[in-house]
Amino acid sequence: MSDSVRPASARREPELASWDEHADVVVVGFGVAGAAAAVAAAVSGADVLVVERTSGWGGAASQAGGFIYLGGGTAIQRACGFTDTPENMHAFLAAAMGTGADQRKLALYAERSVEHFDWLVDCGVPFRKTFYGKPGWEPPGDEGLMYSGGENAHPFDGLVPPAPRGHVPQMTGKRTGERGGGYMLMKPLVETALTAGVRAVYDTRFERLVTANDGRVRGVVATHYGREIAIHAQRSVVLAAGSFAFNPAMVDRHVPALSGRPGAAVEEHDGQAVRAAQALGADVEHLHACEAAVHTDPGLMVRGIVVDARGDRVINEDTYPGRIGEELLARRGSQGFLLVDEQAAEEAEAARDAAALLAPQPSWVSEDIGELEAEAGIPAGALAATLEVYNRHAENGQDPVHRKATRWVRPLRPPYGLYGVRGRTGGFPLGGLRTDVDGGVLDVDGQPIPGLRAAGRTTAGLAAGGYASGISLGDGSFFGRRAGRAAAQT
Amino acid sequence: MSDSVRPASARREPELASWDEHADVVVVGFGVAGAAAAVAAAVSGADVLVVERTSGWGGAASQAGGFIYLGGGTAIQRACGFTDTPENMHAFLAAAMGTGADQRKLALYAERSVEHFDWLVDCGVPFRKTFYGKPGWEPPGDEGLMYSGGENAHPFDGLVPPAPRGHVPQMTGKRTGERGGGYMLMKPLVETALTAGVRAVYDTRFERLVTANDGRVRGVVATHYGREIAIHAQRSVVLAAGSFAFNPAMVDRHVPALSGRPGAAVEEHDGQAVRAAQALGADVEHLHACEAAVHTDPGLMVRGIVVDARGDRVINEDTYPGRIGEELLARRGSQGFLLVDEQAAEEAEAARDAAALLAPQPSWVSEDIGELEAEAGIPAGALAATLEVYNRHAENGQDPVHRKATRWVRPLRPPYGLYGVRGRTGGFPLGGLRTDVDGGVLDVDGQPIPGLRAAGRTTAGLAAGGYASGISLGDGSFFGRRAGRAAAQT
Numbered sequence: 004m005s006d007s008v009r010p011a012s013a014r015r016e017p018e019l020a021s022w023d024e025h026a027d028v029v030v031v032g033f034g035v036a037g038a039a040a041a042v043a044a045a046v047s048g049a050d051v052l053v054v055e056r057t058s059g060w061g062g063a064a065s066q067a068g069g070f071i072y073l074g075g076g077t078a079i080q081r082a083c084g085f086t087d088t089p090e091n092m093h094a095f096l097a098a099a100m101g102t103g104a105d106q107r108k109l110a111l112y113a114e115r116s117v118e119h120f121d122w123l124v125d126c127g128v129p130f131r132k133t134f135y136g137k138p139g140w141e142p143p144g145d146e147g148l149m150y151s152g153g154e155n156a157h158p159f160d161g162l163v164p165p166a167p168r169g170h171v172p173q174m175t176g177k178r179t180g181e182r183g184g185g186y187m188l189m190k191p192l193v194e195t196a197l198t199a200g201v202r203a204v205y206d207t208r209f210e211r212l213v214t215a216n217d218g219r220v221r222g223v224v225a226t227h228y229g230r231e232i233a234i235h236a237q238r239s240v241v242l243a244a245g246s247f248a249f250n251p252a253m254v255d256r257h258v259p260a261l262s263g264r265p266g267a268a269v270e271e272h273d274g275q276a277v278r279a280a281q282a283l284g285a286d287v288e289h290l291h292a293c294e295a296a297v298h299t300d301p302g303l304m305v306r307g308i309v310v311d312a313r314g315d316r317v318i319n320e321d322t323y324p325g326r327i328g329e330e331l332l333a334r335r336g337s338q339g340f341l342l343v344d345e346q347a348a349e350e351a352e353a354a355r356d357a358a359a360l361l362a363p364q365p366s367w368v369s370e371d372i373g374e375l376e377a378e379a380g381i382p383a384g385a386l387a388a389t390l391e392v393y394n395r396h397a398e399n400g401q402d403p404v405h406r407k408a409t410r411w412v413r414p415l416r417p418p419y420g421l422y423g424v425r426g427r428t429g430g431f432p433l434g435g436l437r438t439d440v441d442g443g444v445l446d447v448d449g450q451p452i453p454g455l456r457a458a459g460r461t462t463a464g465l466a467a468g469g470y471a472s473g474i475s476l477g478d479g480s481f482f483g484r485r486a487g488r489a490a491a492q493t
Numbered sequence: 494m495s496d497s498v499r500p501a502s503a504r505r506e507p508e509l510a511s512w513d514e515h516a517d518v519v520v521v522g523f524g525v526a527g528a529a530a531a532v533a534a535a536v537s538g539a540d541v542l543v544v545e546r547t548s549g550w551g552g553a554a555s556q557a558g559g560f561i562y563l564g565g566g567t568a569i570q571r572a573c574g575f576t577d578t579p580e581n582m583h584a585f586l587a588a589a590m591g592t593g594a595d596q597r598k599l600a601l602y603a604e605r606s607v608e609h610f611d612w613l614v615d616c617g618v619p620f621r622k623t624f625y626g627k628p629g630w631e632p633p634g635d636e637g638l639m640y641s642g643g644e645n646a647h648p649f650d651g652l653v654p655p656a657p658r659g660h661v662p663q664m665t666g667k668r669t670g671e672r673g674g675g676y677m678l679m680k681p682l683v684e685t686a687l688t689a690g691v692r693a694v695y696d697t698r699f700e701r702l703v704t705a706n707d708g709r710v711r712g713v714v715a716t717h718y719g720r721e722i723a724i725h726a727q728r729s730v731v732l733a734a735g736s737f738a739f740n741p742a743m744v745d746r747h748v749p750a751l752s753g754r755p756g757a758a759v760e761e762h763d764g765q766a767v768r769a770a771q772a773l774g775a776d777v778e779h780l781h782a783c784e785a786a787v788h789t790d791p792g793l794m795v796r797g798i799v800v801d802a803r804g805d806r807v808i809n810e811d812t813y814p815g816r817i818g819e820e821l822l823a824r825r826g827s828q829g830f831l832l833v834d835e836q837a838a839e840e841a842e843a844a845r846d847a848a849a850l851l852a853p854q855p856s857w858v859s860e861d862i863g864e865l866e867a868e869a870g871i872p873a874g875a876l877a878a879t880l881e882v883y884n885r886h887a888e889n890g891q892d893p894v895h896r897k898a899t900r901w902v903r904p905l906r907p908p909y910g911l912y913g914v915r916g917r918t919g920g921f922p923l924g925g926l927r928t929d930v931d932g933g934v935l936d937v938d939g940q941p942i943p944g945l946r947a948a949g950r951t952t953a954g955l956a957a958g959g960y961a962s963g964i965s966l967g968d969g970s971f972f973g974r975r976a977g978r979a980a981a982q983t
Contacts, residue, residue: 010938013773041511102749256778256927259958282774283665284502288746291781313894315805334824382893388878397875403872404803437746447768448500468749482846 011278013214014233015162016221022235026052026202028234029223029237029462030243030274031209032308033434034062036459036479037243038192038485040442042126042424045199049238049491053196053203056244056271060193060203061186063245063269063460064476068141071480072465072473074168075113077120080150082132087166089113094163095154101292101468108465111440112481113163119481120170127191129173138301140324141184141472143356145173152471153323157406167475186474197322207232209244211456220283220454238297239454239490241442243483246460247274248431256292258432260333265429267296272431276461283455284446289467295328295476299341299424300363303351305411307343308393308425311335314376314385316393325470330429338377341422342386344415358470365420375421390415409446433470436462442486456490459482501768503704506711512725516542516692518980519713519726520733521699521766524552525675526949526969527733528682529541530977532616532933535689539728539981543686543693543861544715546734546761550683550693551676553648553735553759553950554966558631559667559674560641561970562955562963564658565603567610569638572622577656579603580910584653585644591958598955601930602971609971610660617681619663628791630814631674631962633846635663642961643813648738659963673721678966697722701944702769710944711772712717724863729767729944729980731932733973736923736950737764747780748821753918757786758950762921766951770926779957780923784965787818789831789914790853793841795901797833798883799914801825803865804875805881815960822920830869831912855910865911880905923960926952932976946980948973 027049030037037053038060044051055058074080076088078129093113100109124130135146142149151158151169172187197203206227213222213233222235247253248266254273255262266272281287301324309320309327317339318330331339343351343365367378381384394414396403402412435457436444442458443451464478517539522529527543528550529676536540543550564570565579583603590599616619626634632639641659643649662677672703689695696717704713704722712725737743738756744762745752756762771777791814799810799817808820820830833841857868862877870874884904886893892902925947926934932948933941954968 012936012938012940030658048917102752103745255593257593257780262592278776281771281776281937284772284774286746286768286771287777290747313806316803347723380888384882384892388882392874392878396872404875446502448502450502 006485009275011275012282013212013279014224016213019213019233021233024052024234025206025231026050026234026236027238028241028487029054029162030235030241030487031223032062032244032459033060033193033203034243034245034459034479035064035188035203036483037062037191037241037474038189038196039480039483040241040243040458040490041196041201042192042199042257043484043487045201045489046198047488047491051201051202053204054209054223054234055203058205059484061189063272064185064479065182065184065189066180066269066422067185067263067476069171069174069188070169070473070476071123071143071188072151072168072477073116073120073170074166077117077170079130079132080166082135083148085166086164087168089116091166092168095242097472098159098162099152099277099469100466104127104465104467105288107254108236108440111211111477122484123256123480126195127424128188130170131173134167137354138321140301141170145175145379147171151323151473153326154407156322157234159317160428163185181471185476193228209275210242212283214283218453220452230274233238235448236454237290239456239493240488242276242280242455242457243459244270244434244461245272246432248272248279250274254432257434258293260295261293261430261432266431267429268431269303272460276457277435280444280455280457282454283452285444285452286447287435287438288437289463290432292433292466293430294325294433295332296404297324297328297331297424299422300351302354303343303363304341304345304353306347307341309339309341309387310389312384314379314381316388316389319402319407321407321411323471325472328430329470331424339424341424342390342415343420345418347415348420363422366423367421368418370417372419375419379421379423411488425437431460433466434463435460438462438482440482440485441489442482443489456486460484499765500549501701501765502772503702503769506703506705507818509703509723511723512712514542514724516724516726517728518538518731519544519724519979520731520977521713522552522734522949523550523683523684523693524733524735524949524969525554526973527552527731528679528686529970529973530731530733530948530980531686531691532682532689533974533977534684534981535691536983537978542689542724543691544697544699544713544724545623545693545695546698548695552678553762554969555672555679556670556759557673557675557966558669558962559661559664559678560631560659560963560966561608561613561659561678562641562961562967563606563658565606567660569620569622569660570656573638574652575656576660580604581656582606582651582658583839585649586955588649588652589642589961593779594955594957600929601970602955608854612974613970615684618678620660624657626849627844628795628811630791631669631944632661635665637661637663641813641963643816646812646898647809647945650798656718659848674825675966691751696954699765702730704773704774708846708876708943710942712739726944729946729983730947731976732766732770732951733949734766734951735759735762736922736925737767738762740764744922747924748783750785750923751783751920756921757784757919758921762950765964766947767925768935770945771949772940775934775942776927776937777925778927780922782923782956782958783817783920784815784923784960785822785890785920787814787821787914789912793833793837793853794831795938796841797831797905797964798879800830800832800876800879802828804871806879806895808891809895811897811901813961815962818920819960822960829914831914832880832905833910837905838910853912856913857911858908860907864911865909868914869911889911921950923956924953925950927950928972930972930975931980932972933981946976948976
């Protein structure tokens with residue numbers, strides 16, 4: 004039976020034989036949102052039980068690069084010489100997080116971001132007060148701060164004074180996708196939780212919510228080595244079980260841009276928690292939105308031009324590379340090419356850090372653009388025309404078409420290298436349950452469902468379409484905390 | 494209080510004082526889906542009551558141009574000399590209706606399309622057996638058949654033998670947006686319904702569903718001149734109340750491309766029925782999808798080139814104009830321009846039907862592309878480069894960039910006319926409740942909610958992102974019939 008039809012509708016409490024476990028607050032999932040919720044609930048005096056599907060804590064967060072989107076003047080921003088304010092952070096989020104983003108969440112997040120940073124530090128999350136300034140997906144070393152959302156590129160740099168807000172926990176030997184910088188966010192959070200008395204059960208898969216006759220959520224049903232167990236939440240359940248990236252039916256129904264593509268998430272992100280809440284009448288939002296990666300060296304992209312299959316440029320290449328991916332994936336059929344010249348390749352090579360990925364090799368090299376067009380299947384003359392317009396303005400250090408910053412603009416000269424970026428993108432959904440700022444899961448009337456809270460990518464967070472690296476660990480930990488605190492009180 | 498917070502959560506039957514009305518089947522909405530459902534339910538022997546919010550039948554359908562997407566070899570297709578098969582129709586729908594479209598619905602719809610056409614004729618819907626072959630949004634006269642989905646343009650013409658499937662009821666003096674061709678679909682359907690004994694109450698606004706303690710839908714609560722009335726459905730409720738185009742909060746949450754834009758629908762499309770079903774745990778799908786119009790003469794567009802704000806072409810201009818709109822709206826920031834030359838303008842003028850809209854006037858005219866770029870704010874050289882590539886291949890009657898058909902491809906020569914199409918697009922959402930082929934409203938486990946059915950734009954129908962004119966009246970009437978028949982039996 005596929006995950007998409009694993010029953011998610013609620014069980015009624017009177018139908019249960021008995022409860023196998025009890026806690027004040029039951030947190031589903033021990034990733035970033037679950038760990039933050041567990042800490043906050045325990046600190047608020049609740050007896051907390053975390054139900055984790057895998058055999059250990061961490062979730063997708065442990066494998067992530069570790070960006071946490073924070074700002075407004077954090078200690079690291081200040082130490083690295085950057086000025087930032089909650090107002091500027093809010094203005095950036097309002098401009099960058101997509102149409103329909105929850106304005107109340109954006110405002111609160113910006114207003115309390117410094118306090119949240121300090122809380123993470125208090126939990127033991129280590130940050131090195133150094134800035135990494137090169138274009139890239141993440142710092143190759145243990146630098147603690149980087150631009151991660153295109154703040155210093157068009158159109159945002161013209162709207163809001165730029166400040167880097169991608170904060171990365173310090174870690175040596177990190178390997179994103181296995182044990183990334185996110186591991187050093189998770190380890191202290193989990194230790195803080197366990198020290199605060201949080202209990203965790205592993206290898207225990209959330210199946211369904213349990214409701215009382217009056218509709219209030221009373222607990223969860225889970226499976227533990229094939230055996231069904233019922234866990235009673237005396238106060239609240241907090242759903243923090245990740246996205247629906249690995250539920251193909253939900254991806255097909257809601258995020259066609261990701262259909263059939265590898266999810267940049269963990270397999271446990273099967274959407275079961277989203278469906279379980281929907282079954283109780285929970286509302287959803289921004290289900291179509293997704294983050295999209297493009298696996299091409301940003302240091303190379305910024306020095307060249309990225310075009311679609313028709314030879315048209317797609318975006319300013321100095322922006323957050325996730326925006327390049329989103330543009331290609333969502334709007335250009337996920338087919339693209341990167342054109343550079345020899346000087347660009349050499350400069351990118353010289354700027355490349357030893358710890359970074361191996362230098363990619365171009366798919367085609369030629370003195371002749373027409374030859375590259377023919378080899379890449381770009382209509383004859385189309386790439387040449389794009390290059391001609393680019394070079395014409397680059398002579399003056401300008402890019403009126405996509406407004407790449409002058410420092411990256413220079414005419415490209417033969418010989419050229421062309422890289423295919425076709426079909427190499429993937430991502431994860433950003434939408435989910437609609438929640439209030441305290442993690443209350445809202446029904447279609449905007450009323451919280453009693454006894455139920457949620458956080459992290461089980462919910463729609465800050466991003467409604469646009470994205471910046473660090474938003475997921477950021478809003479997962481921030482609203483996870485708030486959900487946990489509120490869960491302990493109700 | 495805005496519609497978005499008008500309560501939609503269910504009322505419990507035991508809380509009601511009494512039922513004010515009774516029927517076997519209660520149909521919410523007297524538009525195309527509701528009328529088709531009412532006919533089918535009544536013919537199946539049920540006592541049917543239609544609850545309509547406005548003071549008359551018709552819904553958005555009466556104001557629509559009237560396209561009904563039908564094929565597979567209808568009497569009109571055959572009379573006009575077109576060969577079509579259910580297999581070809583299915584193949585086209587599978588290619589054109591977007592990623593994630595419900596394959597079972599597409600297959601059934603194609604397989605039974607001829608039968609559905611015959612049923613409409615039996616109901617008294619008049620069709621003239623004439624074909625209108627010019628590019629356009631709809632036939633200017635009373636012609637009964639037209640291409641309405643880009644079947645005869647790239648990429649579909651290379652995949653499936655083209656056949657026109659836009660069937661339009663015959664009507665004189667139609668004015669789309671007030672009383673369009675859809676009126677002559679609705680009038681016979683409603684008359685058939687009333688003749689079959691269907692009762693209708695007008696000025697009665699659906700508010701909430703009523704459920705029994707076991708969750709089964711038992712009826713609806715509506716307001717009639719400010720008074721709340723409870724209507725008991727002894728067998729089923731059929732929700733056929735249109736889309737959520739006029740619920741701004743839902744549009745912001747689900748269809749950002751339409752945020753803040755005029756909805757191409759009627760104001761009654763407030764999403765209340767969608768929300769009422771969601772409150773019972775109904776699943777939703779394709780909420781992001783929308784149809785998008787572009788208010789520029791298709792006869793002019795096909796003879797020129799349509800570019801975005803950066804001067805890049807967006808799509809083959811000979812396709813269904815809704816696809817041009819969708820491309821501009823969803824993927825190019827809704828900013829575009831149409832470039833034509835004098836010959837194109839003259840040819841379009843000569844081909845323009847007397848009954849068609851007035852000829853639009855270009856925003857700018859010049860011999861010099863650079864001047865047009867400056868006036869339109871297109872980066873210098875960008876439009877010229879696009880034109881150069883277009884003309885280069887047009888000399889050979891080819892368009893390798895977007896594959897417009899050879900008959901429309903010709904180099905454009907000065908003087909030129911440039912039309913702004915910026916910000917002039919709007920549309921309506923295509924997503925909604927997830928239903929089975931008999932209108933059963935499915936919960937997140939894929940199980941029908943007892944006592945509840947839905948059809949029309951309250952549901953996600955055939956289109957999951959791509960669209961063709963006639964899909965809404967087509968799937969609304971087709972699946973409305975099926976929902977009505979099934980509703981009478983349960």
